[in-house]
Amino acid sequence: MFEKQVYVERRLKLRKKIKSGLVLLLGNTESPMNYRSNTYRFRQDSNFLYFFGLDLPGLVGVIDIEGGKDYLYGNDFDIDDIIWMGPQPTLKELGEKVGVLSTHSLKELSGTLQRAIRQGQKIYILPPYRAENILLLEQLLGINTSMVKNYASVELIKAIVSLRSVKEEVEIAEIEKACAVGYQMQVTAMKMSKSGINEQAIAGAIEGVAISQGYMPSFPIILSQNGETLHNHDHSQVLTSGRMLLVDCGAEINSHYASDFTRTIPVDGKFSDRQKDIYNIVLAANNKAIEMAKPGIPYFDVHKAAAKVIAEGLINLGLIKGNSDEAVANGAHALFFPHGLGHMMGLDVHDMEDLGENYVGYDDEISRADQFGIAYLRLGRKLQRGFVLTVEPGIYFIPALIQKWKSEKINEAFINYAAVENYIGFGGIRIEDDILITDNGSKILGKRIPVTVAEIEEMMKR
Numbered sequence: 001m002f003e004k005q006v007y008v009e010r011r012l013k014l015r016k017k018i019k020s021g022l023v024l025l026l027g028n029t030e031s032p033m034n035y036r037s038n039t040y041r042f043r044q045d046s047n048f049l050y051f052f053g054l055d056l057p058g059l060v061g062v063i064d065i066e067g068g069k070d071y072l073y074g075n076d077f078d079i080d081d082i083i084w085m086g087p088q089p090t091l092k093e094l095g096e097k098v099g100v101l102s103t104h105s106l107k108e109l110s111g112t113l114q115r116a117i118r119q120g121q122k123i124y125i126l127p128p129y130r131a132e133n134i135l136l137l138e139q140l141l142g143i144n145t146s147m148v149k150n151y152a153s154v155e156l157i158k159a160i161v162s163l164r165s166v167k168e169e170v171e172i173a174e175i176e177k178a179c180a181v182g183y184q185m186q187v188t189a190m191k192m193s194k195s196g197i198n199e200q201a202i203a204g205a206i207e208g209v210a211i212s213q214g215y216m217p218s219f220p221i222i223l224s225q226n227g228e229t230l231h232n233h234d235h236s237q238v239l240t241s242g243r244m245l246l247v248d249c250g251a252e253i254n255s256h257y258a259s260d261f262t263r264t265i266p267v268d269g270k271f272s273d274r275q276k277d278i279y280n281i282v283l284a285a286n287n288k289a290i291e292m293a294k295p296g297i298p299y300f301d302v303h304k305a306a307a308k309v310i311a312e313g314l315i316n317l318g319l320i321k322g323n324s325d326e327a328v329a330n331g332a333h334a335l336f337f338p339h340g341l342g343h344m345m346g347l348d349v350h351d352m353e354d355l356g357e358n359y360v361g362y363d364d365e366i367s368r369a370d371q372f373g374i375a376y377l378r379l380g381r382k383l384q385r386g387f388v389l390t391v392e393p394g395i396y397f398i399p400a401l402i403q404k405w406k407s408e409k410i411n412e413a414f415i416n417y418a419a420v421e422n423y424i425g426f427g428g429i430r431i432e433d434d435i436l437i438t439d440n441g442s443k444i445l446g447k448r449i450p451v452t453v454a455e456i457e458e459m460m461k462r
């Protein structure tokens with residue numbers, strides 16, 4: 001965790017953005033896997049972490065806007081806990097670490113909130129995503145579970161998004177550490193890949209790279225020769241010569257900052273000419289996007305520019321017909337690139353997604369498109385200095401999508417279906433990097449993972 005002043009200042013900044021009332025930030029509780037005491041690895045709520053820093057279950061933070069005070073609610077450990085868990089800090093000691101001097105037991109929380117409500121004070125809550133916290137909000141505020149989400153405060157969501165979107169220096173340093181682990185994970189996959197080895201062996205080894213340092217993957221690892229399935233968590237195949245392996249992974253370090261990288265590599269370390277042709281189009285789109293990213297440019301426009309690079313490349317290969325601007329305007333490229341160019345990254349790998357993608361990635365100026373493909377873009381608004389985001393273009397040959405478009409004659413004027421069908425079985429290629437928006441451009445975070453054909457083949461040489 002950071003110095004206490006970091007949390008004090010963040011809460012002060014939040015106070016300035018909210019008019020009055022109480023901000024209620026629920027930490028997470030332990031989550032049972034198969035019985036109560038056999039739990040999943042504990043993951044604290046990111047908003048609680050951001051403002052209260054404490055990485056323990058069963059805590060609640062309250063920021064009293066007019067009263068100018070912050071409160072921490074939780075239960076002190078008793079002797080039974082200490083027998084099983086060893087010596088533990090008191091709630092008061094925990095509060096002091098993050099500059100909160102007023103600490104109370106959890107059973108006092110309900111009374112405090114009820115009193116505030118009686119006095120006509122507003123209670124600001126965020127949209128809960130865990131069942132335990134939905135139930136707790138029902139208990140605390142008397143709102144039926146089915147309605148709790150509707151009571152989330154847009155004012156609070158927007159205030160938090162505005163703070164968390166712009167990363168502080170201390171946060172960037174943590175993200176750099178997460179990127180260093182992501183580098184190790186990707187390079188381990190490159191070194192292990194060869195025909196005959198199981199996908200699962202590589203997936204397990206790269207997860208182990210994170211876990212052996214006390215960290216964890218920032219999301220379930222995507223690793224498959226069927227890279228055309230965008231989020232493929234099936235690792236059951238044996239690596240086969242001539243195919244490619246798509247590896248999308250990152251680390252979440254103990255401060256919970258994340259990294260998120262994708263590389264697509266030839267199983268036996270040498271790209272075929274056909275693979276190189278597609279790979280270099282994706283790489284050109286990735287380069288173009290990184291080059292364009294700077295304060296003031298809408299990421300929506302960067303997405304479209306990357307789509308245009310992809311369309312032009314596919315026109316050169318005879319898979320798309322006609323003019324690239326028209327093809328992109330009609331969404332023809334989305335047959336091959338059916339997802340968004342990237343998303344914010346920070347304490348969550350898809351940063352702040354719990355607060356609502358449209359609040360994080362869009363604003364009054366730029367709203368989400370409804371065209372297939374670009375509709376999945378998580379971040380469309382203008383970039384600002386201090387944003388950290390991913391750049392992850394791809395080209396995929398998805399048999400079911402190709403068949404659907406062909407049979408429904410979608411974008412027939414732009415797609416050369418006869419040529420495209422020759423690529424069924426090719427798989428998919430994605431290249432993903434993490435960037436920081438600087439004063440006048442962008443910076444790739446972490447040591448650059450081998451990315452050109454030559455660099456990857458060199459790294460995979462035995």
Ligand code: GLY
Nearest residue numbers: 219248260392432
């Ligand atoms: N790791 C999933 C993604 O790249 O968004």
Ligand code: MN
Nearest residue numbers: 248260261432
């Ligand atoms: Mn990824």
Ligand code: MN
Nearest residue numbers: 260390392432
């Ligand atoms: Mn990503």
